Amino acid sequence: MTATIQPVILCGGAGTRLWPESRGTRAKQFLPLTSSTSLFQQTVARVPAGETFASPIILCGDAHVPFVREQMGQAEASLLVEPMPRSTAAAIALAVARSDADTLLLAMPSDHVIADVPAFHAAIAQGARLAQQDWLVTFGITPDRPDTGFGYIAGGAPLDDAGFAVSRFIEKPPLAEAEAMLAAGTYSWNAGIFLFRAGRMRDAMLTHCRAIFEAADRAVAAGMHDGDAFYADAIAFEKAPSDSIDYAVMEKDDRVAVVPVQMGWSDLGSWQTVHTLAADKDANGNVAVGDVFLHESRGNLVRAPGKRVSLIGMEDVAVIVDGDDILVMPLARSQDVRAAAKARD
Incomplete structure (x- = not known):
């Protein structure tokens, strides 16, 4: 890699799929579900600060700040606090608004399992080459079954042996369509992991979801620091429409790439x-x-x-x-x- 990548770990939300352990502020990502460490701690460990990765930005809600600080321990990180949930597009817009245009941002959930970390790092290296060419990069999981619980990504033209141009995104399909996509071999599960140059995503958001980015930008301009945490302004951020980054940007932009990867991935959804x-x-x-x-x-x-x-x-x-x-x-x-x-x- 030719540039240090800034991890942005998305740590909001709780969900109900792992009730009763996961609920309210005690969210799934803070639970030790597959090992002695939490999913959040495993996510942080996958992007160690050094030559490849900068110290992470942890994007979370106010109620999760104590959990983040406790589980980070002595590790260095910056907290970016959203005043209320507005889905992933607005959350990522906050990180974009606070970043230099040429910074490569790696936005990823905090509650997934990745068993093969070297494969993950290799895919990130491929994606970084594309991101530096102003592709918005997503990572596709090579499917091993016709699962109807995931969205799919259709790969198109190859891009310098680093990935493929995305031809389309597919919503969670019926079984017959999932079986056909598995047989075709050119489709991936959408893992919700993204890599992009901050200035490129800013431009894409201004084109495709201007109201979201402008609300986040104003929330950053009016925000305040409290130690290691930056709190976005609530009045400004509340005006951001709630939408996922997939719907708001990735499905609309004409320069989106997918890097397929087999890395022992699971969203641990049940x-x-x-x-x-x-x-x-x-x-x-x-x-x-x-x-x-x-x-x-x-x-x-x-x-x-x-x-x-x-x-x-x-x-x-x-x-x-x-x-x-x-x-x-x-x-x-x-x-x-x-x-x-x-x-x-």
Whole structure:
């Protein structure tokens, strides 16, 4: 790489797909779901400050500032605090507004799993070459199954062995279309990771979503520092329309590139996925956290710190205990957890 890359770690939001552990300010990214460290800490560790990466910018809401500071420990970082959620376009616009035009920004979620970090770094190096040529770069995950839960990216013309021009973005498809795209071999899952020159994204936003960028720009101009954190102005930022960076910019711009990569990626979007990715399964495929007794039981996920849980003759179920909330369900019904979250929180 010929330039230091500025990581921008998107740390807002909570979500309900991993209820009851993930909710409110105790969001999924701050939980130790696949190892002893949180997803956020794993994300920070993937972009260590040095020759390749600058110290990260952590973009988060005010309620998450204490979690970020605690989990960063002594590591150096800058906090960029959004006053209220306005989705990823406005969040990224804040980082763009605070950056020099030639800075390469790597915007990425804080709650994903990437098992093959060298493959991730190699893809970033390829993307940096394209970003310096003023491509807006996204990273596509090489699919290994016809999953209907992800958006897809169609790759077009090759770009200097570094990636492909994006021909189109596809919303979450029906199964038949997902199977056809898997067979075609030129489609990737949209991982929501982006690399671009700040000035190029600024121009793209002024073209495609001017109201979002101008609100973020004013929020930065009227913002204030508090130690290691910069707080964007709430009155200005509130006027930003809420839209994702995909809809607001990437799907509209005519110079978008995709770098396909196989890097052991997962958005860890369900308790079933947490079970699948767990490295500490017993001989019967059970994953247990807490004081758990398992008898003639297979393929279960039990997370009950501080509680005593016994399973007898159970297969492929999740038991998640958090305070007074207890979730019990077949792992195959993990996508239905939102119903319980809505009823209970």
